[in-house]
Amino acid sequence: MIILEVKEITKRFGGLVALKDLSFKLRQGEILGIIGPNGAGKTTLFNVITSFHRPETGKIFFKGEDITELRPYQICRKGLARTFQITQPFANLTVLENVKIGAYNHIPSSREATDEALRILEAVGLIEKRNERATSLSIGHRKKLELAKAMATRPEVILLDEVVAGLNSREANDMIAYIHHIQKQGITILLIEHVMKAIMSLSNRIVVIHYGQKISEGKPEEVSKDPKVIEAYLGEEYILAKHQRS
Amino acid sequence: MSNIHQKTWNILLIVVLGGLILGLPLFLGKYYLHFFIMIFFFAFLGSAWNILGGYAGQFSFGHAAFFGTGVFTSTLLQIHAGVNPWIGMLLAGIAGMGLGLFIGFLSFRYGLRGPYFALAMLALAEMLKLIAIEWMTSRYPLGITIPLRGDSLLYFQFRDKVPYYYISFLMMAGALFLTRFIEVRKIGSYFKAIRENESAAEALGINVFRYKLIAMAISAFLTAVGGTFYSQYYLNIEEESAFGAGISIEILMGPIIGGAGTVFGPLLGAGILEFLSETTRNFLGGYSGVHLMIYGAVLVFVIIFLPHGIMGGLQETFRKITKGQTKT
Amino acid sequence: MNFPGLPLLLQSIVSGILMGGVYSLVAIGLTLIFGVMQIINFAHGSLMMLGMFTTYWLYVLMGVDPYLSLLFSIPICFVLGLLIERFLITPVLDAPAHNQLLLTLGLSLFIENLALFLWSPNFRTLDIPYLQTAVTVGTVMISFPKLVAFFFALLLTAFLYYFLKNTDLGKAIRAASMEREGALTVGINLRWVYCLAFGIGTACVGAAGTLSAPFFYVNPSVGGIFVITAYVVVVFGGMGNFIGALVGGLIIGVAESVGAAFFPGQLKKFIIYFIFILILLFKPEGIFGRRSE
Numbered sequence: 001m002i003i004l005e006v007k008e009i010t011k012r013f014g015g016l017v018a019l020k021d022l023s024f025k026l027r028q029g030e031i032l033g034i035i036g037p038n039g040a041g042k043t044t045l046f047n048v049i050t051s052f053h054r055p056e057t058g059k060i061f062f063k064g065e066d067i068t069e070l071r072p073y074q075i076c077r078k079g080l081a082r083t084f085q086i087t088q089p090f091a092n093l094t095v096l097e098n099v100k101i102g103a104y105n106h107i108p109s110s111r112e113a114t115d116e117a118l119r120i121l122e123a124v125g126l127i128e129k130r131n132e133r134a135t136s137l138s139i140g141h142r143k144k145l146e147l148a149k150a151m152a153t154r155p156e157v158i159l160l161d162e163v164v165a166g167l168n169s170r171e172a173n174d175m176i177a178y179i180h181h182i183q184k185q186g187i188t189i190l191l192i193e194h195v196m197k198a199i200m201s202l203s204n205r206i207v208v209i210h211y212g213q214k215i216s217e218g219k220p221e222e223v224s225k226d227p228k229v230i231e232a233y234l235g236e237e238y239i240l241a242k243h244q245r246s
Numbered sequence: 247m248s249n250i251h252q253k254t255w256n257i258l259l260i261v262v263l264g265g266l267i268l269g270l271p272l273f274l275g276k277y278y279l280h281f282f283i284m285i286f287f288f289a290f291l292g293s294a295w296n297i298l299g300g301y302a303g304q305f306s307f308g309h310a311a312f313f314g315t316g317v318f319t320s321t322l323l324q325i326h327a328g329v330n331p332w333i334g335m336l337l338a339g340i341a342g343m344g345l346g347l348f349i350g351f352l353s354f355r356y357g358l359r360g361p362y363f364a365l366a367m368l369a370l371a372e373m374l375k376l377i378a379i380e381w382m383t384s385r386y387p388l389g390i391t392i393p394l395r396g397d398s399l400l401y402f403q404f405r406d407k408v409p410y411y412y413i414s415f416l417m418m419a420g421a422l423f424l425t426r427f428i429e430v431r432k433i434g435s436y437f438k439a440i441r442e443n444e445s446a447a448e449a450l451g452i453n454v455f456r457y458k459l460i461a462m463a464i465s466a467f468l469t470a471v472g473g474t475f476y477s478q479y480y481l482n483i484e485e486e487s488a489f490g491a492g493i494s495i496e497i498l499m500g501p502i503i504g505g506a507g508t509v510f511g512p513l514l515g516a517g518i519l520e521f522l523s524e525t526t527r528n529f530l531g532g533y534s535g536v537h538l539m540i541y542g543a544v545l546v547f548v549i550i551f552l553p554h555g556i557m558g559g560l561q562e563t564f565r566k567i568t569k570g571q572t573k574t
Numbered sequence: 575m576n577f578p579g580l581p582l583l584l585q586s587i588v589s590g591i592l593m594g595g596v597y598s599l600v601a602i603g604l605t606l607i608f609g610v611m612q613i614i615n616f617a618h619g620s621l622m623m624l625g626m627f628t629t630y631w632l633y634v635l636m637g638v639d640p641y642l643s644l645l646f647s648i649p650i651c652f653v654l655g656l657l658i659e660r661f662l663i664t665p666v667l668d669a670p671a672h673n674q675l676l677l678t679l680g681l682s683l684f685i686e687n688l689a690l691f692l693w694s695p696n697f698r699t700l701d702i703p704y705l706q707t708a709v710t711v712g713t714v715m716i717s718f719p720k721l722v723a724f725f726f727a728l729l730l731t732a733f734l735y736y737f738l739k740n741t742d743l744g745k746a747i748r749a750a751s752m753e754r755e756g757a758l759t760v761g762i763n764l765r766w767v768y769c770l771a772f773g774i775g776t777a778c779v780g781a782a783g784t785l786s787a788p789f790f791y792v793n794p795s796v797g798g799i800f801v802i803t804a805y806v807v808v809v810f811g812g813m814g815n816f817i818g819a820l821v822g823g824l825i826i827g828v829a830e831s832v833g834a835a836f837f838p839g840q841l842k843k844f845i846i847y848f849i850f851i852l853i854l855l856f857k858p859e860g861i862f863g864r865r866s867e
Contacts, residue, residue: 539687545680
């Protein structure tokens, strides 16, 4: 079953075309990875799906319903949650309060929201930090908190924007394990990730975008052999190689 | 066991404090009664501001707009339509709320944030003041005086200050309870989420626009109710003390100094400010404006050294101490 | 509403342009500070009042000609601005915007009431015969001190414009106002630039104070009268927009003066606030600005 459909989306910023005629479908229960070189339009895509940006043309369907015109909070209430690439904690609140705010999405009572938040903090491994202020967290913990907040809204689909990037290898492995755990709960995942190893091992399917257009789609092993994909990444790898040398 | 202990202590504390506050007027002269009334009154107004500014993070520099609306609504209704001031108080609250929803709708719909919202509120209060001046100069050049009816609970007028003391105390206690009630519930968490990060709040399913309006409605309602108390306390009103920028500043000073976004911040702040203003008046009585000069200096000091107010500073120190203890 | 005749209308346009020059100078100081530091300076009016009092006391106590006192009020306000920036603004540069606003509010409360304490709320005026003279062109009467204020304001603005455009220091200030991080990467010492911008902004308003003292009254709360209009000018011209502040000052000056001819009493101020709120709501980038995403 198709749970989320992105249909012929075009998004411009002034003269710059960030997304061009982009379409793909997300099947219930899968992990779909979105990859593409820097500036390909991945984060813009998330912002369009969650209505933080309005597309010029095209539509977004969630469980068959057109959600293009909804406001961001309405999209979350429908069961489509997201994380932000640059983590957006409620800085002066405690970790527990942060996650509770997510839980209030479906729980009106404070006590039950606390219980739900504690359960999720336990699962992501932040339980010990529950009474600390969000500003005092390390990058790794902030990413976990970002994910915990989104999970607390009890989504059917979750959009994860670079939750592995910036973590050390132990944290990254924990995160990957947790993402698998999310999938086992029956939650569908749309994933943007810079760390290739992570996205290739996590994703059931992959969509490659370049300059806002879809250039390839398929299983991870198929996509990585696609000449168009290799060509798109060639430029970036070249730059990467140069950086490493200097 | 220790839980029950805690409860007995809390009850004892409330009884002792309550008794002290209720019994205080027996021992106090007129002067000190007025001093306490002003603390309760500004703690009440500060709490009203605190819900919008401290919790929901929408700093208003023009709460005099709501205050003055309250002052004029109940007074004019009383004089021209014979409406009882208690009913007038409720209607004043509703009028304030209506104004709040109107300006809130415009500001929040068009994304006015931070200092821009603060300035728009200031301009609104000034506009209302100009209207009031224009309207009053031909009709009531000396201000409006509420006709005296002697001691009357029904007409919200007393020769003695004691009843005002109790009324202002009840109003303040109500506002503090309401703040606490909001703080520990979903609505309070949502306010704080909006204050901390609007996009993140929206992404977690919070209707930011709606919750800002709710905060505005509560805050404006209470502030306008405070306006009616002011009218009934002084029984004489004019434009500057109703809509003036000075009132807007006094309303927000308490919570800022005591700690915005905390329940007791406005009370603490009001206490400190009244104390400062009374002491300076006693020592430098002849000079006008000295207490405002001190207010300014205190404000500068607090913003630089205690950006979250005194309560915020205390919480931070407390956090550090407890953290140190768990480590050792 | 009154309908004024043509001579009155002409008179109000001319007076408006002359006042507009002073508004521009006040607004340029404000917009410079905002552009560079993103701080709305609530104490701007109090600093203007200090400029006015400097001129007043220099004349009363030492007989210094009010226009000559520019030589004192500009450097005094400049140094005062530097000190305020260094000791009060620097600690809150990273604080939330509303806290910065509150800080400058506290500062203005302090300065204004200190002035009240020292100099009483009395209205004072400079009684110098040559300030009472006026030039008549046709039916229009042009007051001499307003004319001088206008030309000095334009001169100072032109000088400042040249400074920002053509000197290294000026370029550094402009760079910092366009992009904070960019300025950092090319090695501009932001702390110094902030200090300087605040100093220059304060010097501008101090000069405006001196220039207004000859045709206005002087008292501790006088600054507010000019600065509230200057806020409108700054928002109208676009926050941080230099040319916008200059043109905006002239436009608002004329609008206010012509408005006063149509609407007597308090209504003209009412209209200014009304415009202010409308621009904040619907065109926050200012009349001359473009919306940036």
